[in-house]
Amino acid sequence: MVRIFKIVATLEGLSLLALFFIAMPLKYYFETPEYVRPVGMAHGILFIAYVVLAFMLKMEQNWPVKKLLLVLVASIIPFGTFYIEYKYFSKQQQS
Template identity: 60%
Template sequence: MVNLFRITAFLEGVSLLLLLFIAMPLKYIWDSPYMVQKVGMAHGILFIAYIVFAFLIKNELKWSNKTLFFVCIASIIPFGTFVMEKKLKREIS
């Protein structure tokens, strides 16, 4: 389950960066909303999966509520899930 969370964290981070730095400029600068629709949907699904997996592995990794809070906050900060995934990799190694 932890490996699935790590993969989801990486993909969620990539989707957020694509949304913020590629899709949004395409929509608001070049008036092309297509990428926002596609990347936005993928990001939404990955965001929900990230949060669900965080709650599911909380007990497995013996996270405190504070740690879970920071893991969840990392999902809304650009590059946050990459930092969290790296820390998680160190924690389980």
């Protein structure tokens, strides 16, 4: 479960960065809006998967509420998921 969460967290973080730093600048500065919808959709799906997996891991590993809230808040901050993956999951065994 941790392995899947780490993959989804990385993809979610990359999709957020792609949305903020590629798709949205293309839309607003170069008048090319067609990239926002697919990148935004991918990010939305990955965000939902990240949140669902975070709740599943909370139950499986008996996380305190504070850790769950940190993991969830990190999903809306650029580079946040990378920090969480490094801080909480880099030393754990993959399952």
